[in-house]
Amino acid sequence: MKPRHKKLLLIVSGVAVLTVASLLILNAFRNNLVFYFTPTQVFTGKAPIHTVFRVGGLVEKGSIKKSDGGLTVNFVITDLKKSIPVYYHGILPDLFRAGQGVVCQGRLNAQGQFIADQVLAKHSATYMPPSVAQELKHNAATAQVDSTPHSYKP
């Protein structure tokens, strides 16, 4: 083997070992690197519920109740399996709406309500014009209507 190739092999394997090592370390810290916990994780005891933590999920449709001129808001955050009621007093991000992904930071009180001191909105990786979104919604609605007769089949 030429010394040059030996050097190349050494460097490449060095970088490979380093990569594997870092990935193993990151894997070990996996739980500490998450930005938020899901409601299911909160219920199964995987979240540090005795300190300040973040919970992320979707804003349940029809659960938003605003009072105090819109500054105080109650809503339910869900991952479609478990849900947690959230109380928040403050300014909401523009993207906050029913069905939207959000991340709330705060703590659980004794009643199991999440008292948030910060609410952040997640946005999806989907980008489309409003007209297309409207059309998709419409299509989904008609598709559901069309499929109803089929469901009557034995």
Added chain:
Amino acid sequence: MYKYASPKNFYVLAGQLIPWLGIITLVLFATGLYLGLYVAPPDYQQGDSYRIMFIHVPAAWMSMYVYVMMAGAGLVGLVWNIKLADMLATASAPIGASLTLMALVTGSLWGKPTWGTYWVWDARLTSELLLFFLYLGFIALQAAIDEPRRSARAGAVLALVGVVDIPIIHFSVIWWNTLHQPASIGALNRIISPTIYPTMLHPLLINSLAFFLFYYMVVLMRMRGEILARERHTGWVMQIVRASAEAAR
């Protein structure tokens, strides 16, 4: 091919390529920004604020690409002792650092209206910030060592160690719960069907190509400067200096 590996020939070839790269970059940028800012429709959720994506995403992609180029050039320099590779690594660092900073700043400006915050310490944002510090570390390390061979070698080692951060940045949104959304294009399952509407996707791709060519244009300019500085005692550089001095008179 080997002909261009000599600094002199490379200097001449790069000088011929730069104007063409410049023209194509300019045309692509103009087209991409026009399509992105005037033709593309507003987003169904974010309205117009998503348009910062046309700068943010190419800058972020290129910040990673330039780093891989820098580390790759460092490896070639370490193993084959090719001066041009060392110069490519050195010349890439400030460009990569600028692109990373641009990705961080535009991302922060995008985060405020959509997420509700300028900055969070989630895995994607933190690993991109680490990339910025890796670039700064590379620049500082090379600046601290005067002897060119040793400076190139030390920089290459740092660049190769730091290359670990690149897969972390890319996969951070898949491995962990992050505030940052997963990739719309580029991820394996999204190559065939990106989740971006075509009239929004086209300016993004055009601008990305513009950023790509812009990097090559600037890196060639910087390498030409580096070649002149390193070869300043050779006959052909003195000839160029004399000729340009005469032209200036």
